[in-house]
Amino acid sequence: MRSNTWLQKQMTRSPLASQGVLRPKGGKVNRTLVASLMLTSLVDAFSILVIFLLMNASSSTESVEIKNPNGIPLATNSDALKNGVVLNIENDKYMVGDRAVKLEELDTVLAQEKLKIPGDQAQVPLVIKASKQVDYKELSPILIVASQAKFEQYKLVVIDQVAH
Amino acid sequence: MVNMDSGHNEPTAELNLVPFIDILSTCICFLLMTTIWIQLGSFNISQAAGSSGAQEKNPPSIAVDLKPSGEVKLTMKDLPGHKNQVVDSVPARGGEIDFATFAAKMNQIHASYPDLKTVMLMPTQGIKFDDVIKTMQVFRDRQMAQIGLVPISQK
Numbered sequence: 186m187r188s189n190t191w192l193q194k195q196m197t198r199s200p201l202a203s204q205g206v207l208r209p210k211g212g213k214v215n216r217t218l219v220a221s222l223m224l225t226s227l228v229d230a231f232s233i234l235v236i237f238l239l240m241n242a243s244s245s246t247e248s249v250e251i252k253n254p255n256g257i258p259l260a261t262n263s264d265a266l267k268n269g270v271v272l273n274i275e276n277d278k279y280m281v282g283d284r285a286v287k288l289e290e291l292d293t294v295l296a297q298e299k300l301k302i303p304g305d306q307a308q309v310p311l312v313i314k315a316s317k318q319v320d321y322k323e324l325s326p327i328l329i330v331a332s333q334a335k336f337e338q339y340k341l342v343v344i345d346q347v348a349h
Numbered sequence: 350m351v352n353m354d355s356g357h358n359e360p361t362a363e364l365n366l367v368p369f370i371d372i373l374s375t376c377i378c379f380l381l382m383t384t385i386w387i388q389l390g391s392f393n394i395s396q397a398a399g400s401s402g403a404q405e406k407n408p409p410s411i412a413v414d415l416k417p418s419g420e421v422k423l424t425m426k427d428l429p430g431h432k433n434q435v436v437d438s439v440p441a442r443g444g445e446i447d448f449a450t451f452a453a454k455m456n457q458i459h460a461s462y463p464d465l466k467t468v469m470l471m472p473t474q475g476i477k478f479d480d481v482i483k484t485m486q487v488f489r490d491r492q493m494a495q496i497g498l499v500p501i502s503q504k
Contacts, residue, residue: 224366231373238380258482262489263390312391317479321472324481325501332396339498343482345390 256316260343269310269340270298272327274319279327288326295334310338392485395495410467411458415484417475419445423454428462446480452487459491466492471499 272295273280279291286294295311302309311331315324331339407427414422419441426434437458439451458465468488472481485496 224370228366228370228373231370231377235373235376235380238377238384241384242380257389258479260390260392260482260486264393266389266391315478317477317482319478320474321476321478321481322474322501324478324498328396328498328500337396339394339396340391341394341482341485343390343392345388 256318257314257342257344258317259346261346263343263345264340266312266340266342267310269302269312269338270295270336271312271314274313274315274323274327277323288330291327292330292333295331295336299334299336306335307337309336310340311336312340312342314342392482392489392496393494395497408467409462409465410469411465412469412471413484415446415470415472415476415480416441417473419443419447421446421451421484423458425458425462425465429464446484448483448487451484452490455487455491459493466495468493468496469499470496472501474501 270281278285279288280286281291281294281298299306299309311327311334313324313327328339409425409427409429412424412426414424416422421439423437423439424434425431425437428435437454439447439454441447442450470481470484472484481498488494488496
């Protein structure tokens with residue numbers, strides 16, 4: 186290859202060709218071996234990675250911030266998670282956002298959080314996140330309180346698994 | 350860029366891959382930061398709002414009583430061809446809910462009464478949230494998606 190590229194200066198001559206008797210290619214035998222960078226394989230790997238990440242990207246335009254998804258129950262064929270008021274049950278506490286709320290104040294706080302979400306208030310769901318080991322006695326009061334706060338839709342957060 | 354080989358007149362074209370790799374690297378970094386690795390979903394709960402008219406015919410429904418012992422008691426109401434309630438149960442297995450037997454039982458019930466869509470889950474104290482989800486999963490897999498959760502009665 187006789188092209189005027191930057192690789193030309195670094196390219197070594199073939200050891201076999203240099204050992205030719207009749208017409209050795211290249212006047213001086215250059216013993217220094219320099220490996221050229223094969224970009225084709227790198228481009229192939231990058232392309233496959235980009236295609237994989239594009240296929241994995243979610244097309245949902247709504248997002249619900251769920252902190253620490255560890256311990257959430259697993260399920261299949263679940264529904265999409267809509268934006269709503271997120272209530273987190275952890276360590277025997279009811280967390281709305283980042284603050285712990287007492288059960289006596291929960292209906293007021295939930296109603297206030299519901300008003301912050303734009304759109305039809307009847308369609309604003311209460312998103313309940315709890316770990317697997319949470320006892321139902323902690324979840325039960327929420328159902329009563331949420332009905333007092335005029336919630337009509339309830340969603341239990343699960344980690345969606347692909348059904349086998 | 351076309352280069353002419355001095356020995357031959359055949360043109361050779363070179364493709365500069367460096368900018369292409371730059372673009373791919375940028376795309377990969379962006380997608381890695383924005384990709385959702387844990388797909389969250391939700392199970393909808395159909396809570397009753399108000400009472401239906403007394404003259405309306407109640408649809409077939411099944412009440413599922415989850416006991417802390419692991420036993421599951423099934424009470425079916427308003428089934429076609431049955432005037433009274435139909436009661437069944439799934440015994441516990443190893444002190445926990447036997448979901449395999451429960452799913453098989455629900456297969457039979459769903460095959461016998463395909464119009465049975467309404468489910469009322471009545472867990473009690475001591476039932477884990479994971480068991481509630483698994484029970485709901487059994488019904489959702491059989492297209493019985495109208496699931497309601499009954500709070501623990503305060504006596």
